[in-house]
Amino acid sequence: MTNNSIRWAFNFAKWNPSYLEMAFAFSIIQSEEKERLMRFVFKKDVKASLLGRLMMRKFISESTGKQYEEILIARDDRGKPFFEEKDCPRVYFNVSHQGSFTVLAGEVGDLKLGVDVMKLEYTGGKPLNEFFTLMSKHFSLSEWDAIKDFKNEHQQIYMFCRLWCLKESYVKAVGVGITVNLGDISFKINSKYLNKYYINKDTELYVKGNKLDWVFEEMLIDDEHCVSVALSKNTDKDIIFKQLDFEYFKQNCVPMLGDNAWSAQESDFDQYFIIDLGRVMNVTRVWTRGRPHSNEYVMEYRISYGTNDLDYADYKESGGDIMVSKDKRYGCRGGFSKNNTPSRALTFILENLQ
Numbered sequence: 001m002t003n004n005s006i007r008w009a010f011n012f013a014k015w016n017p018s019y020l021e022m023a024f025a026f027s028i029i030q031s032e033e034k035e036r037l038m039r040f041v042f043k044k045d046v047k048a049s050l051l052g053r054l055m056m057r058k059f060i061s062e063s064t065g066k067q068y069e070e071i072l073i074a075r076d077d078r079g080k081p082f083f084e085e086k087d088c089p090r091v092y093f094n095v096s097h098q099g100s101f102t103v104l105a106g107e108v109g110d111l112k113l114g115v116d117v118m119k120l121e122y123t124g125g126k127p128l129n130e131f132f133t134l135m136s137k138h139f140s141l142s143e144w145d146a147i148k149d150f151k152n153e154h155q156q157i158y159m160f161c162r163l164w165c166l167k168e169s170y171v172k173a174v175g176v177g178i179t180v181n182l183g184d185i186s187f188k189i190n191s192k193y194l195n196k197y198y199i200n201k202d203t204e205l206y207v208k209g210n211k212l213d214w215v216f217e218e219m220l221i222d223d224e225h226c227v228s229v230a231l232s233k234n235t236d237k238d239i240i241f242k243q244l245d246f247e248y249f250k251q252n253c254v255p256m257l258g259d260n261a262w263s264a265q266e267s268d269f270d271q272y273f274i275i276d277l278g279r280v281m282n283v284t285r286v287w288t289r290g291r292p293h294s295n296e297y298v299m300e301y302r303i304s305y306g307t308n309d310l311d312y313a314d315y316k317e318s319g320g321d322i323m324v325s326k327d328k329r330y331g332c333r334g335g336f337s338k339n340n341t342p343s344r345a346l347t348f349i350l351e352n353l354q
């Protein structure tokens with residue numbers, strides 16, 4: 001069964017993946033996406049962006065019927081991900097992550113679409129008035145009226161974030177990002193408040209003074225986050241954002257071939273697998289065995305270890321060399337007989353296979 005209109009949200013701040021979950025999540029996305037994710041410094045950014053990847057793949061697979069592992073997502077020259085393939089229905093989707101949430105909006109059909117999620121907070125440091133002065137050119141006079149119409153700062157921040165969210169959803173739909181003059185894009189707010197249970201669709205868009213026939217679906221995902229979906233035409237549906245859990249991504253997902261698995265068939269430097277020991281413990285010995293009746297067996301490997309799910313240190317011999325275990329055909333034994341290496345996860349990295 002295909003899903004034509006999707007609105008998904010995932011609270012990544014509450015997601016504490018085990019090593020196995022993280023390894024699984026990485027195994028079901030494209031390799032270039034993995035490389036991109038590895039460049040993030042903070043774990044929360046990895047989680048936020050990774051979930052975006054998982055949502056895109058899941059949406060494409062559900063809405064086109066395409067096999068999960070065959071889906072290739074490309075990016076246009078401004079970085080917007082898209083999927084286009086002959087004999088597949090045309091799908092439009094966009095992802096956003098901020099605060100605690102990653103969201104995806106997706107549609108099948110011919111339309112432009114962008115989404116943005118924003119935490120309703122001010123973290124600028126300076127007094128709010130100073131900040132508003134700095135931002136003045138990005139908002140029209142009528143938008144500033146809508147912000148200042150509220151008397152207390154908390155509500156002014158809410159309206160500021162809501163308008164910013166609307167602007168971002170629009171620039172993301174047209175694909176230009178924040179390279180345009182945001183002050184030329186002005187929203188007329190007709191309903192002052194948003195809520196978690198209904199979609200608000202009565203906000204109007206004016207670009208350089210001209211009213212455009214776009215639709216903006218707005219709602220709160222929780223008390224602290226607003227979301228806006230910009231659509232170039234009305235879909236005549238009111239779909240509220242559904243909060244997902246990680247189990248949902250596991251359904252019908254197939255790991256991408258050659259990644260995060262250990263196969264002696266391929267001889268390269270990229271293969272590894274992670275063993276989650278469940279708790280920190282001392283590992284005193286590691287054994288691997290080749291398959292009998294097969295010409296594929298491991299000749300060398302490295303071991304690394306760690307106690308969180310991101311940083312691994314190479315296990316080194318007493319002389320300081322990274323340990324490489326070499327053995328014969330049916331046995332590849334990791335020495336590791338010292339008992340002073342507390343670890344929670346071990347990674348086996350294959351250096352050379354025959």
Ligand SMILES: CC(C)(COP(=O)(O)OP(=O)(O)OC[C@H]1O[C@@H](n2cnc3c(N)ncnc32)[C@H](O)[C@@H]1OP(=O)(O)O)[C@@H](O)C(=O)NCCC(=O)NCCS
Binds near residue numbers: 097177178
């Ligand atoms: C797109 C943009 C508005 C995103 O802003 P943001 O609020 O920081 O990020 P969001 O969380 O809302 O969205 C990020 C997601 O939008 C998508 N995205 C990336 N570029 C996009 C674009 N040009 N248009 C629409 N969506 C885009 C991606 O899925 C991205 O997720 P990822 O970074 O995990 O891959 C901002 O990065 C921007 O202005 N980019 C344009 C830059 C540009 O045009 N550069 C010229 C390149 S030569």
